[in-house]
Amino acid sequence: MYTGYNLEDRVFLAVDCIIFGFDDEDLKVLLIKRDFEPEKGKWSLMGGFLKSNETLDDAADRILHRLTGVHDIYQEQLYSFSDLDRDPVARTISTSYYAIINIEKHNEELIQQYNAQWFSLADIPDLIFDHNEMVQKAIRRLRRRTSINPIGFELLPEKFTMRQLQKLYEAILDKELDKRNFINKINSMDILIKLNEKDMTSSTKGSFLYQFDQEKYDKKKGDNFYLKL
Template sequence: MNFYTSEPGILLAVDCIIFGFNGESLEILLIKRGFEPERNKWSLMGGFVQPDESPEGAASRVLTQLTGLEDLYMENCGIFGDPKRESQGRVVSITYFALIDTHKYEHIISDHYEAKWFPLDQHPNLIFDHEQMIAAAKKELRTKAALYPILFELLPEKFTIPQIASLYECVYNIELDKRNFSRKLLASDLIIKLKEKDKENSKKGAFYYRLNTDIYKEKIMSFLRYLPSWSVD
C-alpha cells in the first residue's frame, strides 16, 4: 500500500561545485547545459538522485561522469529548495563541493558537456541559483580549511612553497608576508623538502616539497593559527 499518494511530487537533485588550483589561481569547472530549460547556458554539473542511490552516491557519480576521476575529496555545502528556483517543477538540490588538482584533470568529456575551467572570480553568469551555491561552497571551503588540511587536496603530490602561499591567498582573499609564511610553514614540519627544483617558474628554481602525512593532523592547527584573520562571508 502506498501511504504517500496525496503528497506533492518533488524531484531531488545534486549539484557539484568543483574547485581546482592551477598553481597560481583558484578555478571552478563549469559546463554548457545540454537540455532545456536554460539550454546552452553555463551551469554547475548536476543530476537527479536515482531511486537506488543516496545523494552522496549521486554526487560521486556525477563527478566521475564529468572528470573521469574517482574518490575525489567531497563535502556537503548546503540544500537549495526555494519553491520558485526552477520554473518547470519543484526541484530540491543538495550541493557538494569537490577539490581537484587540475594537473590530474586530464579527461574532459568536452563533446558532451563542453566543460571549461574559469577563474573563480571571473566566471560567466550561471543559471538558476548556482551563483548562490558557489558562494555557499566557498564559505564552507574557507571554514573547513581553517580546521583541516583539505587545501592540500588541491596541490599536486610535489609542490613549491610559493604555490601553497598562492593557494591560501586565493581561498581567503588575503595577502601574505611570503617570507614569514615560508618560515612558519617550514618550522611546522608539515612539509618535507625534496631534491628536485621547479625551474619553469623561477630562474633560480624553487625546491619541491611533499606533505608529511605522518604528522599533518597533529601539526596543521599550529600552522593555521599563524595565518592572518579573514572573513568567511
C-alpha cells in the same frame, strides 16, 4: 502507509557539484553550457537527480565522474537549497557538493562533450537557478576549511615549492600574503617534509621541494589546529 507519509509531499532531489581546480595562478570552477531545457544555452553547475538506488554521496560521485572522468575524489556535502521556485519545472530540492580536483587530470573529451569550461572565480557568469549562490557558499566554505585544515594539498603536485603553496593559498583566500609570514605560519603547523631536492626551474639557486606529511597531519587533526593567514 504510516501517518505523515503523504505521497503528494514527495519532491525531486537533485545533486549539484561545484568542482574547483587550480592552475598555478587561479582557483577555478568547472561549468557546463546547457544544451537542454529549461534554461538551455545558459551556464550551470553539473548536476543530476538522485536515483532510488544511491545515496547523495553516490550521486555526487556519479555526477563528478560523468563530467570529468575522475572517480573517488573526496567531495564535501555543502548545503541543501530549497527555495520554493528555485526550479521552474517542478519542486526540486538540491543538495550541493564541492570537490577539489587536479585541473590536469580531468578527461578532456568528456569536458568537451558537455561544453564545459574552467572559469576563474572573478569571471563566473550568470548561472541558472540558484547556482551562483551555491558557488559563493562553496567558496566561503572552502576558505573557512583552509583556515582549519590544510585542505588544498590535493591541488598541488606531490612535490612542491613554498612559492607554489603560497600561490595556492593566495588564490583560495583571494588576497596577497606576506612571504616571510606565510612560511613561518606554515612551518609552525609542522605538517610538511622538507626534501633534499630542489626545483631548479624558477631560479639559478633553486627552491627546496616539500611534501605533505599525511601521518603527522592525521595525528594533529583531532586538535583542530588553525592556520590564520
